[in-house]
Amino acid sequence: xxxxxxxxxxxxxxxxxxxxxxxxxxxxxxxxxxxxxxxxxxxxxxxxxxxxxxxxxxxxxxxxxxxxxxxxxxxxxxxxxxxxxxxxxxxxxxxxxxxxxxxxxxxxxxxxxxxxxxxxxxxxxxxxxxxxxxxxxxxxxxxxxxxxxxxxxxxxxxxxxxxxxxxxxxxxxxxxxxxxxxxxxxxxxxxxxxxxxxxxxxxxxxxxxxxxxxxxxxxxxxxxxxxxxxxxxxxxxxxxxxxxxxxxxxxxxxxxxxxxxxxxxxxxxxxxxxxxxxxxxxxxxxxxxxxxxxxxxxxxxxxxxxxxxxxxxxxxxxxxxxxxxxxxxxxxxxxxxxxxxxxxxxxxxxxxxxxxxxxxxxxxxxxxxxxxxxxxxxxxxxxxxxxxxxxxxxxxxxxxxxxxxxxxxxxxxxxxxxxxxxxxxxxxxxxxxxxxxxxxxxxxxxxxxxxxxxxx
Amino acid sequence: xxxxxxxxxxxxxxxxxxxxxxxxxxxxxxxxxxxxxxxxxxxxxxxxxxxxxxxxxxxxxxxxxxxxxxxxxxxxxxxxxxxxxxxxxxxxxxxxxxxxxxxxxxxxxxxxxxxxxxxxxxxxxxxxxxxxxxxxxxxxxxxxxxxxxxxxxxxxxxxxxxxxxxxxxxxxxxxxxxxxxxxxxxxxxxxxxxxxxxxxxxxxxxxxxxxxxxxxxxxxxxxxxxxxxxxxxxxxxxxxxxxxxxxxxxxxxxxxxxxxxxxxxxxxxxxxxxxxxxxxxxxxxxxxxxxxxxxxxxxxxxxxxxxxxxxxxxxxxxxxxxxxxxxxxxxxxxxxxxxxxxxxxxxxxxxxxxxxxxxxxxxxxxxxxxxxxxxxxxxxxxxxxxxxxxxxxxxxxxxxxxxxxxxxxxxxxxxxxxxxxxxxxxxxxxxxxxxxxxxxxxxxxxxxxxxxxxxx
Numbered sequence: 061x062x063x064x065x066x067x068x069x070x071x072x073x074x075x076x077x078x079x080x081x082x083x084x085x086x087x088x089x090x091x092x093x094x095x096x097x098x099x100x101x102x103x104x105x106x107x108x109x110x111x112x113x114x115x116x117x118x119x120x121x122x123x124x125x126x127x128x129x130x131x132x133x134x135x136x137x138x139x140x141x142x143x144x145x146x147x148x149x150x151x152x153x154x155x156x157x158x159x160x161x162x163x164x165x166x167x168x169x170x171x172x173x174x175x176x177x178x179x180x181x182x183x184x185x186x187x188x189x190x191x192x193x194x195x196x197x198x199x200x201x202x203x204x205x206x207x208x209x210x211x212x213x214x215x216x217x218x219x220x221x222x223x224x225x226x227x228x229x230x231x232x233x234x235x236x237x238x239x240x241x242x243x244x245x246x247x248x249x250x251x252x253x254x255x256x257x258x259x260x261x262x263x264x265x266x267x268x269x270x271x272x273x274x275x276x277x278x279x280x281x282x283x284x285x286x287x288x289x290x291x292x293x294x295x296x297x298x299x300x301x302x303x304x305x306x307x308x309x310x311x312x313x314x315x316x317x318x319x320x321x322x323x324x325x326x327x328x329x330x331x332x333x334x335x336x337x338x339x340x341x342x343x344x345x346x347x348x349x350x351x352x353x354x355x356x357x358x359x360x361x362x363x364x365x366x367x368x369x370x371x372x373x374x375x376x377x378x379x380x381x382x383x384x385x386x387x388x389x390x391x392x393x394x395x396x397x398x399x400x401x402x403x404x405x406x407x408x409x410x411x412x413x414x415x416x417x418x419x420x421x422x423x424x425x426x427x428x429x430x431x432x433x434x435x436x437x438x439x440x441x442x443x444x445x446x447x448x449x450x451x452x453x454x455x456x457x458x459x460x461x462x463x464x465x466x467x468x469x470x471x472x473x474x475x476x477x478x479x480x481x482x483x484x485x486x487x488x489x490x491x492x493x494x495x496x497x498x499x500x501x502x503x504x505x506x507x508x509x510x511x512x513x514x515x516x
Numbered sequence: 517x518x519x520x521x522x523x524x525x526x527x528x529x530x531x532x533x534x535x536x537x538x539x540x541x542x543x544x545x546x547x548x549x550x551x552x553x554x555x556x557x558x559x560x561x562x563x564x565x566x567x568x569x570x571x572x573x574x575x576x577x578x579x580x581x582x583x584x585x586x587x588x589x590x591x592x593x594x595x596x597x598x599x600x601x602x603x604x605x606x607x608x609x610x611x612x613x614x615x616x617x618x619x620x621x622x623x624x625x626x627x628x629x630x631x632x633x634x635x636x637x638x639x640x641x642x643x644x645x646x647x648x649x650x651x652x653x654x655x656x657x658x659x660x661x662x663x664x665x666x667x668x669x670x671x672x673x674x675x676x677x678x679x680x681x682x683x684x685x686x687x688x689x690x691x692x693x694x695x696x697x698x699x700x701x702x703x704x705x706x707x708x709x710x711x712x713x714x715x716x717x718x719x720x721x722x723x724x725x726x727x728x729x730x731x732x733x734x735x736x737x738x739x740x741x742x743x744x745x746x747x748x749x750x751x752x753x754x755x756x757x758x759x760x761x762x763x764x765x766x767x768x769x770x771x772x773x774x775x776x777x778x779x780x781x782x783x784x785x786x787x788x789x790x791x792x793x794x795x796x797x798x799x800x801x802x803x804x805x806x807x808x809x810x811x812x813x814x815x816x817x818x819x820x821x822x823x824x825x826x827x828x829x830x831x832x833x834x835x836x837x838x839x840x841x842x843x844x845x846x847x848x849x850x851x852x853x854x855x856x857x858x859x860x861x862x863x864x865x866x867x868x869x870x871x872x873x874x875x876x877x878x879x880x881x882x883x884x885x886x887x888x889x890x891x892x893x894x895x896x897x898x899x900x901x902x903x904x905x906x907x908x909x910x911x912x913x914x915x916x917x918x919x920x921x922x923x924x925x926x927x928x929x930x931x932x933x934x935x936x937x938x939x940x941x942x943x944x945x946x947x948x949x950x951x952x953x954x955x956x957x958x959x960x961x962x963x964x965x966x967x968x969x970x971x972x
Contacts, residue, residue: 082713082714084714084735086734086735086736120734207699210699211699211700214696214697214699214700215700220696221677221695221696221738239677239695239696239699240670240676240677240695241670243663243666243667243670243695243699244667244670244671257538258538258540276759277756277759277760277763278542278576279540279542280542280756282677282738282755299738299755299756299759300733300736300755303732303733303736303755303759303762304733306759306762306763307733307762307854310766310769310850311850311854313766313770314769314770314773314846314849314850315843315846315847315850317770317773317774317846317944318773318842318843318844318845318846318847318944319839319842319843319846319944320843320846320847323847326851326854326856327847327848327850327851327856327857327865328851328856328857328861328864332868332871332872335868335872336872336875336876339840339843339872339876340875340876340879342839342843343836343839343840343843343876343879343880343918344879344880344883346835346836346839347832347836347839347880347883347884348883350831350832350835350836351832351887353831353832353835354828354829354831354832354887357827357828357830357831358828358897361824361828364824364827365824368817368820368821368824371813371820371827371830372810372813372814372817373810374813374827374830374831375806375809375810375813375830375831375834375952375956376803376806376807376809376810378831378834378835379802379806379809379834379838379945379948379949379952380799380802380803380806382835382838382945382948383775383798383799383802383803383945383948383949384795384799386774386775386943386944386945387771387774387775387776387795387798387799387945388774389774390770390771390773390774390775390776391771391774391776391779391783392783393770394766394767394770394771394783395782395783395784398763398767398782400782400783400784401783401784405784408784409783412788412791415788416788416791416792416795419792419796420792420795420796420799423796423799423800424799424800424803427800427803427804428803431807431810441814462799487842488773488774488775488842488944488945489835489838489839489842489843489944492835492838492839492948493835493839496831496835500831
C-alpha cells in the first residue's frame with residue numbers, strides 16, 4: 061500500500077506541502093482532511109498549482125468550501141479556473157452569501173454560466189452530478205479529424221473515452237463513440253462509421269441519481285450522456301462520480317435502515333449536537349409510537365394480573381415479530397432498488413411472505429413449546445397447572461406475530477414507494493415498532509381464546 | 517427508456533431471438549432471465565453468434581450455467597472461446613461434475629490455463645473478480661508501436677483504457693499508462709515518456725474485493741492491476757466488474773443488517789425452501805438468545821407480582837435500547853467500511869457514544885416521565901399512589917438502557933472486525949437481542965433501587 065501515514069505532530073505547513081507534493085491527489089486529500097481548514101489552505105498554497113487544483117477537485121475533500129474561503133482573493137480565481145464546473149457547483153452550495161457571489165464574480169464567463177445552470181438542479185438529481193466537460197464533434201467529421209480534436213482538448217475534459225457525435229444541423233446528440241472503437245477505425249472514414257448502430261442511452265437532468273447509477277451499472281458505461289427536452293447534450297455523468305455517489309447513497313441507506321437520519325459527514329467529524337439531532341428525531345418518533353404498547357398493556361391489565369406467567373414471554377414474542385419484519389423489509393428494499401420487483405408486484409410478494417411467515421412462525425412456536433415443556437418437566441420453573449395451555453398460547457401467538465411481521469415488513473417498502481418516498485427510508489426499528497403494538501394485541505387475543513375459563 | 521417490455525405470452529424461441537437480436541446485451545439478459553433455461557438456450561442459439569457470446573459474458577445472466585449445459589456440445593466450444601476467462605470461471609463454479617470437466621476439456625489451452633488459475637482464488641478475493649484480458653507492452657516500445665499494438669488487440673481485451681508497461685527483462689509491472697495520455701503523446705517517443713511518474717497502484721490476488729473497490733473508488737481508476745509476489749501482472753479488475761461486485765455487496769450488507777443470510781439470487785427467483793433456510797437460521801439463533809429474557813423475567817417474578825405496573829413499560833423500554841443500538845451499529849459499520857475509523861480507535865468511539873447515549877436516554881426519559889405524569893393527572897390511567905416513583909424508575913432505566921444500547925451497538929462492529937469478521941455481519945436484530953436481556957436487568961435493578969420499601 062502506498063498510502064500516507066498520518067502526521068504525528070504539528071509541522072510547518074510549507075514542510076508538509078513539500079512532503080505531500082509528489083503524492084497522489086486522493087492521498088493528499090486524506091492528509092488535509094486531518095488538518096484544520098486554515099492549515100489545509102496553507103498547505104495547498106505550498107503545493108504546485110496543478111496539484112493543488114487537482115486536490116480541490118476531489119469530492120472527498122471535506123472542508124473545501126472553508127479552505128477556498130481562506131485562500132487569498134488574488135489567487136482564488138486561478139484555482140477556480142482549473143476546477144471542473146460540477147465540483148465548483150458542489151463547493152458553492154456550502155458557501156454562505158456574500159462569499160458565494162464574490163467568488164462567482166471571479167469565474168470566467170463560460171464557467172460561471174455552467175455553474176449557474178448546474179446550481180439549478182436539486183441535490184438528488186442527475187443534473188447535480190453531471191459534469192459539463194465532455195468531447196463533442198459534428199457528425200460530418202472523419203475519424204482522423206475527431207482523433208486530432210480529442211488530442212487537443214484532452215487536458216480540459218473529464219473523460220475522452222466516450223466521444224459524443226452531434227447532428228451538424230440541430231446539434232442534437234446522435235451517437236456516442238467509445239474511444240476504443242475510434243482508434244481502431246480507418247482514419248479516412250466518417251466518424252459515424254465507427255459508431256454503434258443504436259442511439260446512445262441518455263437521461264434527463266431531472267432524473268434521480270439512482271436511475272443514472274442503475275444505467276451505468278447495467279450497461280457498463282464509462283459516461284452517461286444527459287440531454288434536455290430537445291435532445292441537446294448538456295452534460296455527462298462519469299463512472300467515477302457515479303461510484304462516489306453510490307458509496308454515499310449506500311452509507312445513507314445503512315444509516316436510515318439503522319433508524320436515524322443520514323449523516324452529512326464522517327462519524328468523527330460530526331459535532332456532538334448534530335449527532336444528537338440526527339439520532340434523537342427518529343428515536344423520539346419511535347418512542348412516541350412505541351408508547352402505544354404501554355396503552356395496549358394497560359388495556360390488558362386485568363388479564364396481566366390474573367396470569368403473570370403471560371408477561372414472561374412478552375419480550376421474546378415481540379422481538380420475534382420485529383426480527384421477521386426486519387428480514388422482510390431488508391429483502392424488499394433491495395429488490396425494489398434493483399428493479400427486481402415493481403410496485404405492481406406487491407401482491408405476489410404478499411402471497412409469498414404469508415406462507416413464509418407461517419412456516420417461520422411455526423418453527424419458532426415449536427421451539428417455544430419445547431422450551432416450556434422441558435423447563436416444566438425438568439422442574440426449572442413452574443408455569444402452573446395449566447402449562448400446556450400457556451405453551452399453546454405462546455406457540456400460536458408466535459405463528460400469528462411472525463406472519464404479521466413478515467407481511468408488514470415486506471409491504472412497508474412498497475407503501476413508501478407508493479407515496480413517493482425512497483423504499484430505503486424504511487428502517488429496522490420502524491418495522492419493529494410497527495409490529496410491536498399489533499404483536500401485543502395478537503398475543504393477548506390468542507391468550508383470551510385459549511385460556512378463557514382456566515387462567516383468564 | 518429503451519429497455520424491453522416483458523413478453524406477455526409464450527412465443528416460439530426463434531421469433532424471440534429475431535426480435536431480441538438488435539437489443540443491447542444487458543436487455544437481452546433481462547429478457548432471458550424471465551425464461552426457463554431451456555427456452556433461454558434456444559433463444560441464444562437463434563441470436564447472431566457475437567451477440568450470444570456477449571450475452572453469456574454478462575454476470576447478470578442468472579442461470580448461465582444451466583443454459584450452457586443445455587447447449588449442443590458441438591457449439592459449446594465456440595461460445596466458450598468468445599467469453600472472458602473470469603466469466604467462464606464464475607460459470608464453471610456453478611456446474612457440477614462431470615459436466616465441468618467435460619466443458620473444461622473443450623477450452624483452448626490458453627483459456628483453460630487462465631480458468632484453472634482463476635478458479636484457485638476464493639470467492640471473496642480480488643483473484644475471483646479479476647480478468648486476464650489486458651494489454652501489456654515492453655518498456656522499450658515507442659508510443660506509435662504501443663498504439664499500433666492496442667489497435668490490433670482491441671477486440672480481445674476487456675479494457676484498453678489502461679496499458680500496462682512491463683520491465684523488458686524481468687517482465688515485472690513498472691507503469692500503467694492511461695490511453696488518454698498515450699494518444700496525446702509524440703508517436704516517436706518512448707512509451708515511458710507518457711507514463712505517470714509514480715509506479716502504479718496494485719493489489720494482491722488474495723486481497724479482499726472490498727480493498728479493490730476502495731482503491732478503484734478512491735483513486736478513480738478504470739482498471740486496477742493485480743500482481744503476484746514478484747510483481748508480475750496476473751490480472752486486472754475493471755471498474756464495471758467492480759461496480760457489479762459493489763452492488764452485490766450492498767445487497768448482502770442490507771440483508772445481513774436486516775438479520776438474515778444474504779440471498780444468492782433475486783427475491784422472486786429464490787425457492788420457497790431456500791428462502792426459509794436463509795431466514796430461519798438467524799431467526800432461531802436470535803430466538804434462542806432472546807429466551808434469556810424469559811429467564812430474566814422469571815428471576816424477577818416476585819417483583820412482577822408485587823408491581824404489575826412495571827410490566828406496562830417493558831416493551832417500551834426494551835425497544836428504545838434496541839433502537840439506539842441499531843443506530844450506533846449502522847453508523848460504525850459504514851465508518852469502518854469506509855476506513856474513516858480504524859480498529860484501534862474503538863475507545864474514541866466509546867468515549868463519544870457514552871455521552872451521546874446519556875443525552876439521548878435523558879430525552880426519552882423526560883418524555884416518559886411527562887407521559888406518566890400527564891396520564892396520572894388527567895385521569896387516563898392510575899399508576900397507583902407511588903406513581904412519581906414509578907415515573908422515576910422508567911426515566912432512570914431509559915437513561916441506563918439507551919446508554920448501554922448506544923455503547924454495545926457501537927462496539928459490536930469493532931468486536932466483529934477484531935475477531936476477523938466483516939463488521940457488516942452485525943445486524944439490527946442481533947443488537948436488539950444483545951441489548952434486550954441487559955435492558956431487563958437494568959430495568960429491574962433500577963426498580964429495586966427506587967421502589968424498595970414502597971412497591972417492592
